Amino acid sequence: MISSHIKEKLQSGSLIRKMFEEGNKRKAIYGAENVFDFSIGNPDLEPPKEVKDALKAIVEEDVPGGHGYMSNSGYEATRAAIAKKRSEESSVTVDAGAVCMTVGAAAAMNDVFHSILDQGDEVILLAPFFMEYNNYIDNHGGVPVIVQTDDKFMPDVDAIIAAVTPKTKAIVINSPNNPSGVVYSEELLKSLNAALLKCDHVIHVISDEPYIELAYDGIKVPSALDCFDNLIICYSWSKALSLPGERIGYTLVSPKHADYEDLTAAIVLSNRTLGSVNAPAIWQKVVERALYAKVDVPNYEHRRNLLYANIVESGFEAVKPNGALYIFMKTPNGLSDSEFGEICAKHNLLLVPGASFSRPGYCRLAFCVSEQTIINSRKAFEAVAAELGLK
Numbered sequence: 001m002i003s004s005h006i007k008e009k010l011q012s013g014s015l016i017r018k019m020f021e022e023g024n025k026r027k028a029i030y031g032a033e034n035v036f037d038f039s040i041g042n043p044d045l046e047p048p049k050e051v052k053d054a055l056k057a058i059v060e061e062d063v064p065g066g067h068g069y070m071s072n073s074g075y076e077a078t079r080a081a082i083a084k085k086r087s088e089e090s091s092v093t094v095d096a097g098a099v100c101m102t103v104g105a106a107a108a109m110n111d112v113f114h115s116i117l118d119q120g121d122e123v124i125l126l127a128p129f130f131m132e133y134n135n136y137i138d139n140h141g142g143v144p145v146i147v148q149t150d151d152k153f154m155p156d157v158d159a160i161i162a163a164v165t166p167k168t169k170a171i172v173i174n175s176p177n178n179p180s181g182v183v184y185s186e187e188l189l190k191s192l193n194a195a196l197l198k199c200d201h202v203i204h205v206i207s208d209e210p211y212i213e214l215a216y217d218g219i220k221v222p223s224a225l226d227c228f229d230n231l232i233i234c235y236s237w238s239k240a241l242s243l244p245g246e247r248i249g250y251t252l253v254s255p256k257h258a259d260y261e262d263l264t265a266a267i268v269l270s271n272r273t274l275g276s277v278n279a280p281a282i283w284q285k286v287v288e289r290a291l292y293a294k295v296d297v298p299n300y301e302h303r304r305n306l307l308y309a310n311i312v313e314s315g316f317e318a319v320k321p322n323g324a325l326y327i328f329m330k331t332p333n334g335l336s337d338s339e340f341g342e343i344c345a346k347h348n349l350l351l352v353p354g355a356s357f358s359r360p361g362y363c364r365l366a367f368c369v370s371e372q373t374i375i376n377s378r379k380a381f382e383a384v385a386a387e388l389g390l391k
C-alpha cells in the first residue's frame with residue numbers, strides 16, 4: 001500500500017505531463033508540423049562547445065579516485081570557482097564554504113526547505129510561480145502561502161508583508177520568472193529586503209535562479225547578493241548550459257545571512273541525508289571548466305520575438321518577457337483557462353493554463369520549440385483570434 005499522502009498526489013497528477021501526452025497524440029494524428037505544442041519548457045539548444053570539450057578532457061585525464069565519494073558539499077575547487085564568479089558579479093565577497101553542489105535546483109530547494117522548515121512553517125510564494133514549489137515545501141512539512149503579484153507580475157511589497165505571520169520562515173523569489181519571464185528590478189528587490197528586515201524574526205529569502213543567464217533586451221539581472229541579507233541562492237545549469245538531464249546545480253548562502261554558520265552546515269547535511277549524498281562528480285568538474293560559458297541566448301531571444309509577435313499581432317495580450325523561456329498570455333474575453341485551452345486545442349495550439357501556476361486567467365507558452373513551429377503557429381493564433389472576434 002502506498003501512503004495516503006502520495007495517493008492523493010498521484011490522483012491530482014501533473015497537468016503539464018498530460019499536455020505532453022496530448023501533444024504526442026495530436027502529432028500522431030495531424031503530423032508534427034501541424035501541432036503547435038508550447039506546453040513543455042524543455043531547453044532545446046545544445047550545450048555550448050566548452051561543455052563538450054571539458055567533458056572529453058575530463059574523461060581522458062582519468063584521475064585516480066575521480067569517481068569516488070567526496071565531501072557532501074562537493075569539490076573544493078568547483079565551489080571556490082563559483083564563489084569567485086559570484087564575488088566578481090556582486091559587491092559581496094563569497095567564500096567556497098558558502099557553496100554546496102547539488103543535483104540541480106530541485107534538489108537545492110529540497111535541501112534548503114529540509115534545513116529550515118519545521119512542521120507547519122509557512123513559505124511565501126509569489127504567483128504566478130513554478131508549481132513544483134508546492135511539492136518541495138510539502139515534502140518537508142511546510143505550507144505554501146500564495147501572494148499575487150501585480151498585473152505586470154511584479155511583487156507587491158505591502159501585500160507580501162501583510163502575509164507574514166509568526167510562522168513565516170521564507171519567501172521564494174524567481175527572476176527571470178517561470179512562467180511570466182519578467183525580471184525584477186534591483187530597486188524593487190532592495191525595498192523588499194528592507195521591509196523583510198523590519199519583521200520581528202528572520203525570514204529567509206530563497207532566490208531560485210535557473211534563468212539568470214537567460215535575459216534579453218540588454219537587461220542585466222540584478223545580483224541577489226547585492227539586494228538581500230538573509231539570502232540563500234538555488235542555482236542550476238539546466239538552462240544556462242542546457243543540461244537538465246545531467247542534474248547539476250548548487251546552493252549558496254550569503255555571508256550576510258544571520259544564520260550563516262548553522263545554515264551552511266545544515267544544507268550539506270540535508271544534501272547527504274535526503275539521498276543525493278553529493279552532486280555528480282564529472283559534472284561538477286565540467287561546470288567548473290565551463291563556468292563562464294552559456295547557451296546561445298540570442299537564439300532564444302529571437303524566438304521570444306517571433307512568438308511574442310504572433311501573440312500580440314493576432315490580437316492577444318501579454319507582458320513582453322525580458323528573460324526565461326516563457327510568455328504568459330492573458331486569456332481573452334474573460335474566458336476561463338479551460339475554456340480558452342479547449343478553443344486553442346481545436347486549432348492544435350497547446351498551452352498550459354495559468355491556474356497551474358496559481359494565476360488563473362492566463363496561459364503559459366514555452367518558446368524553446370523550433371523556429372519553424374513558431375512561424376507555422378501564426379495561422380493557429382490568427383484562427384483562434386478570428387473565432388473569438390478579436391480582430
Ligand SMILES: Cc1ncc(COP(=O)(O)O)c(C=O)c1O
Pocket residue numbers: 041103104105106107130174178208210235236237238244248249
Ligand atoms: C523556476 C524553476 N525552478 C526550478 C526548476 C528545477 O530546475 P532543475 O532542473 O535544476 O532541477 C525549474 C525547472 O524548470 C524551474 O523552472
